[in-house]
Amino acid sequence: MRFLLIFFIIISAFCYTAHSSTNQGRITGSLIDSLTSKPIPFVTVSLNTADGKTITGTLAGDDGTFTIENVVFGTYQLALTLVGYRSKKIVSLTISPEKPAVHVGTILLIPEPKLLSEVKVVGQKALVERKNGHIVYNAERDASTSGGTAADVLRKTPMVTVEPDGNLTMRGSSSIKVLVNGKPSAIMASNLADAIKQMPASIIKSVEVITNPGAKYDAEGVAGVINIITKKALTGKSGQVTLAGGNLNSSVGINLNLQGDKLGVNVVLNGNQKKGFDASEGTRTTLLNDQPVNVLKQTYANKSSDFGEYSVVSLDYDPDSLNRINLSATFSGGKARTNSSLFSRLMNVDGTIEQEYNRNIQVRSPTANTEYNLSWMRTYQKSGREFSVLTQYSRMPGNPGYTVVQTPVLAEVPDYLERSQSKIKHNEYTFQTDYIDPFMLPIRQDTLSITLETGLKGVSRKTGTLSTVEQAMTGKESDYQIAPDRSAELNYGQRILAGYLSLRVETGNQWALTLGGRYEHTQISSDNLSVQTQFKGNYHNLIPTVNLSKTINEKHTIEASYTQRISRPQIEYLNPFKNYSDSKNVSVGNPDLQAELAHATELTYSMYDDKGTSLSTTLYWRQTNNAIEWLKKVNTEGVALSTPQNIGQEARFGGSWYLSFLPAKDLTVTVNNDLSYNSLVSPSLSQRNSGWLNSGGLVISYKLPKDWYLEGSWYYTTGWLYIQSRYKGYTYLNLTGKKEFMQKKAALTLRLGNPFKKYIILTGHSKAPTYVSDGNNAYVYQSFNLSFSYKFGHVGVKEGKKNKKIINDDKKQASKRG
Structure with a gap:
């Protein structure tokens, strides 16, 4: 204090x-x-x-x-x-x-x-570029995302992978934080996979990939930060309407701007429907002292549907040329449903069947997340100097549940019923101040440009979960009874107080050095009412950041950086409720998890030229202590219990690069690749795993006469690596055609996803002291989508101050694979 x-x-x-x-x-x-x-x-x-x-x-x-x-x-x-x-x-x-x-x-x-008929202005921003030490994907230049979602944009962003199940990873890690205009989003914090499918691509201007965040960012997010920048407001009255329909995704959206000299209003309304189909099969052998005990064979078939909405109302008020007040509200909600059919067969090692049944599982996940922001920014007559105060309140309730109907094979009447209902409450309050002051310092034969940044931040989070389970052991609806040993209740609190100081020094011969430090004090409290245990604790972290760069001839830059990162587990990792929807694969959270702490070092070379070529190459090393993964332990009855644990240490070193160039007029090619070696070691579990991982993509776009556009994009990954398992990767192809008309106010876009292959198949192998398993997951990825967009109104460009936003990039997102 x-x-x-x-x-x-x-x-x-x-x-x-x-x-x-x-x-x-x-x-x-x-x-x-x-x-x-x-x-x-x-x-x-x-x-x-x-x-x-x-x-x-x-x-x-x-x-x-x-x-x-x-x-x-x-x-x-x-x-x-x-x-x-x-x-x-x-x-x-x-x-x-x-x-x-x-x-x-x-x-x-x-x-x-x-x-007028001879000259065409061909200057344009590159699709991918490096700015201020991070990679920027200029989504507004991408014709193929029309009618899509943020997931479609992120899928094309270098170093970012959107997995078939919707999870987001960067350089192989799911410990990343996604911000919107530099601020946290309640929908991103509650369920990242669903959130990026709800945000419409039409409002996204660019995506920043920040692998070495400075001291002003929260220390959270082991792999780094992804910042989604939405399109800026324009003066006058303007808007855009988008309609899209397809076999997997349909949406309707409108974006309205009313901007004057002092007052501006922006409204985004978007509704969408998403469908998903996947299936899996697997075989797991239970081990006891390295000897097989029984064998479980399972097949899954899932059909999901989600009706969601995403809405933003933002109000800007500039009382004078030096002050700006911003008030915004974001709402995201939906009704997600998944219907699954599960076949399970448990056999002895001699092939004798011990259990064999079918389960019909229905999962409901309604959400209604709200977030409110109020900020004030004060600039000064001195250029670059500014002070800001920001506040945020987020409310993220949840009411998930499931029902299970179990029927023996060859029987018509169920012999077991189960249903569960959970209530989740999450409230978050944030207060933040930031101050920036640039100044000049004359020295011998040079003048130093110095920028001082400092600030304070406080975050208070309160989460409560209450889950109940009812069972009917006879298979009859009238015999439902509460199972008290299966119910769970947890109250969890977290308070973070932080302060930072950063100093950037630039010389006349284009050297730049940034030194920063961030101090974070965390208080946590946990009251597990299910087992009558309580815990209170606190810890301190002093996070250093160092960045040194040299620019040569304005076009070549060499940069070295070091920082530390933290990742605190959120409710998906902490909830002590045991999910028995698949009685052979039970999952439960761990309220005793510790935060991850990572060390990250990078060495980068980047360049660009006047012909539109942009290149960036990076060598990196990252070591994560107290790494968190979902681990599985199988008992002699063939039942697996999955729970997140601090496994030990994860180390990753490798290199990434991207290249964007124009081989011919109106033809743009962008290539990116990431190659790394990953090593996971758990002394407490006496387990380790290691291997090479590779991912990348290729995007080719061509502008034809008469406002026609064509684009093809191809992506691949060799898979994922965990302490107990490894999954092989996949490839994905996307083809897009776009036609603009009505003086470029209207556009029609056709997108074909994976047109030559219906399924993406992931093959996985897992090994641990208590089991060994093999399985395949198949996801329907073949899709088509036709969208129409229309821009209206008269606009000009509004000069003024950018809104400052709160950045709560500090919660580890859930990922149960592995």
Whole structure:
């Protein structure tokens, strides 16, 4: 607490006491076509003295906006030039202490009449690029995701894998945190696999893959952070309607923007229906002292359906040019149902059948997650200096349940019934402050650009679960009785207090060094009412981050980094309720789990050129202590109990790379690959496993005349590795065709998923002291989807401040494979 108090005093001193003055300002604006009213990217913006001498300049972004920073007080001219447009000058721009920030507004550029039919602006942002030390996938440039979901976007993001069962991994680890606009999302925290299928792809601008997060990020997420950036608001009244239909996924969505100079409203409404089909078969042999005891054969067939919705309402208010207030609410819910048929046969080693039955299992998982954000950001006349206060409240209730009807083989009447109902309550409160202050420090023969970042954060989480089980041993509905030994109740609390300090130093010869430290104090309390046990504890973590980079000739960068990461288990890992929906495979959480702690080191080289080529290669090493995995133990009756445990140590080293280039006009090729060696060691279990893993993808897109687009993408993975098991991988092909019309306001997109192969099949082998097993899982992945989108309204680009968001990237997502 003393450490956090000192941090609070430091922040208060920086933010509310007098600060050194500056004699620099900035100029901002936006550029649109005078005929189409569309933003014009890559315009050269030159800053000239009053007599016309060029001092500095910049290029407008792909949204037509531009910013020139660090402009010394004085009077200037702006010169705007781009091939195909008439040049334009803006004169008598004065930057002064009274008005250090000048916004020139929206500027109309007039196309050259003689060149209208001849000139095409071919400059465009790369599909994949490296920015600020992390990889960015520019989803808005991808025509193939129309009518899809965030899962379709993430499937094409380098280093990210969306598994057939919906789980998300990065560099082979499921311990990742997914943020939306730099903030946590209640739907992401509650069920990541379902959440990414509910968010529509139409609202996603880009995806950032951050494998070496700095001190300002929560220390959670062993593999790193994935940040989904949604499309920015535009001035005026605008919107987009999207309709999509297919054999596995259908949706309808609307995105509305009402943006003025001070007040802006954004509304996203999306409804979707998803279907899934999969089947599995497996054989497991129970072992006792390395000798077989019995053999279990099982086959599964699952059919799932999910009706979901995703809605966002966001309100921005700018009372003046230096302040912004944002209020937003997100709702995500759905009714997921899975119907399964299970056949089980348990035999002695001599082949005698001990048990043989069929089970019909119906699982219901209704959700209704809500999240509210309120933030205030204050910028200053000094460019880059800002202070923000952010608050968040999340509510994530759940009411899952299942019913089981068991019937002996060759019988028509069930002999056993079971049903379960659970109530889950999760409330989360967050308060956060951040302060950023850049300044210049003249030294001998150079001037250092220094950026100071510091902040405080507090998180309080309260989770409660209550589960009951009823059984009918006769198979009759009238004989249901509560099974008290199968019920479970848990109350779990977690409080985190954190503070961070980061200093980035940049030199004139393009060296950059970032040093950061983050302190986190965690308090946990657990009250397992089922067995009358309580636990309270606390622990401290001091997380260092170091990043050193050198840029050569503006186009080549070498970067080295080191950081530590934590992953705290959430309710899926902690819930003590035993799930008996498959009586031969019982699962239960572990309230005594400890957090994972990882060390991560990277060495990266990246480059780009003026021809659109972008390349990045990374060597990395990651060691995770107290690694968490679901482990299985089988008793002599052939019943397996799966529970998460801290197995010991997981080490991974390898390399990843991506390459994006334009071999011909209107043709873009992007390739990515990750190769690593993974080693898992558990001294307490006397088990280990190791092996090479590889994954990657290829995307080829081509722009045809008359606004036609074609794209093909191919992905592969060699599989997954766990302490007790290994799964072989699969390949996936996606073909897309898109046609724009009505002056590019409307578009029709056809996507074919895995058109030449109906199933993706995963083959797995598991081995432990109490069992050995082999199995196959088959998922229907062959799909088609036809979508229509229409944009409406008149828009311009809104210049202003970005909303600051809370980042709670600190909860380990559940994954039971292995």
